[in-house]
Amino acid sequence: xxxxxxxxxxxxxxxxxxxxxxxxxxxxxxxxxxxxxxxxxxxxxxxxxxxxxxxxxxxxxxxxxxxxxxxxxxxxxxxxxxxxxxxxxxxxxxxxxxxxxxxxxxxxxxxxxxxxxxxxxxxxxxxxxx
Numbered sequence: 001x002x003x004x005x006x007x008x009x010x011x012x013x014x015x016x017x018x019x020x021x022x023x024x025x026x027x028x029x030x031x032x033x034x035x036x037x038x039x040x041x042x043x044x045x046x047x048x049x050x051x052x053x054x055x056x057x058x059x060x061x062x063x064x065x066x067x068x069x070x071x072x073x074x075x076x077x078x079x080x081x082x083x084x085x086x087x088x089x090x091x092x093x094x095x096x097x098x099x100x101x102x103x104x105x106x107x108x109x110x111x112x113x114x115x116x117x118x119x120x121x122x123x124x125x126x127x128x129x130x
Contacts, residue, residue, distance in 0.1 A: 066115055
């Protein structure tokens, strides 16, 4: 059996709260990449788009490293809080009430197996022919 190789992709400073992105990421945690992208494509939440982008980016990283596309699985999907923008909103009687615009960091780690090398298979068939 081939060894498992891990690749990752991150998105930093996504302008949505980690709590909202965490709800969507829980839908696809532990699934295959193809299933995850299908689920996120049919999820009617604004957070589905950035999560799908990061998973697609990790998939592209994995393919460029030579991993088999069908063996890709989401090993880790982590959403952490990013920097907060502190703002104020006008309130009654001349007051100003503080609130925070939250942001998130999304980390996706995929695991998969290497593609079987075609060169090695051809070399074995040549040896058998001799």
